[in-house]
Amino acid sequence: MKIAKIFQYAYLVFAVLFLYDAISKWNDGTHGAYVSLALAGLAVFIFFFRRRFRKKYENKGGSK
Structure with a gap:
């Protein structure tokens, strides 16, 4: 399940990269x-x- 957490936060990294790209294109x-x-x-x-x-x-899974 640790891999799922890593990929989960990778989406935030991609969001920041896309936001940076949008700001640079806007300027x-x-x-x-x-x-x-x-x-x-x-x-x-x-x-x-x-x-x-x-x-x-x-x-x-924890309740079983």
Whole structure:
């Protein structure tokens, strides 16, 4: 289960990278900043989604 925690936090790292990409594209005036912002939002959503189900799975496995 430690690997699941590592991959869970990898989504936050990707969100930060996409956010940085969006800010740099926004300052340059090029198009594509909205796509990077959407991917950053998606990565944050996946982080919370996976964290919720990992905790749910751990609680279910611990009650047996």
